[in-house]
């Protein structure tokens with residue numbers, strides 16, 4: 391700009407940068423929206439999982455590389471079965487930004503519901519979004535009167551946030567067993583009794599209880 395000093399211009403550029411919201415920061419306590427994955431293109435779920443586990447796969451490709459085809463298979467199965475598996479998976483959105491996914495297996499209802507794949511993209515972590523996803527799974531379990539939620543994660547340090555997240559959501563550790571992908575790594579099992587006295591409304595994606 392004519393007549394403006396270089397330092398003035400720098401101040402203006404810095405001020406503009408500060409004013410622009412960082413797209414990776416979701417406002418604290420931003421409520422996520424959950425939608426069905428079945429109206430998305432094939433590959434969205436596998437891509438979320440690959441991006442979420444990229445550091446782990448890179449650090450130990452021998453043991454974690456073989457998980458990648460399973461994520462692609464999961465993606466295919468969800469899209470091929472929108473009324474069953476597809477109904478038990480959700481995409482998580484902060485505004486119009488896709489940030490992660492959650493899933494669960496209610497087939498042992500009403501005794502048990504199992505928390506399945508869940509992840510938040512690395513750039514959106516540490517803002518309470520993973521916790522919201524687990525709470526959404528638990529809300530759906532309560533809506534169909536599931537009495538106990540179970541989840542399993544790995545003891546590898548990569549999964550410390552997940553371990554912390556489950557404890558913080560109310561799960562308690564019940565046992566450990568060797569992981570079949572590498573028996574030197576343990577799987578940690580958790581469960582949680584659900585209070586069904588205050589049922590919440592069944593969401594659009596929640597599976598209907600069998601009559």
Ligand SMILES: CC(C)(COP(=O)(O)OP(=O)(O)OC[C@H]1O[C@@H](n2cnc3c(N)ncnc32)[C@H](O)[C@@H]1OP(=O)(O)O)[C@@H](O)C(=O)NCCC(=O)NCCS
Nearest residue numbers: 508509510515516517518519520521543551552554555558
């Ligand atoms: C696990 C995961 C979903 C957590 O997502 P997130 O949005 O970062 O989690 P939140 O911000 O809701 O935090 C949940 C808890 O984990 C803790 N946490 C988050 N990041 C952490 C970190 N890097 N180290 C230690 N604890 C951490 C938080 O403090 C919080 O606990 P608190 O409520 O006691 O404070 C995310 O790290 C992820 O996608 N990891 C890879 C995939 C994965 O492990 N999925 C679970 C498979 S079993």
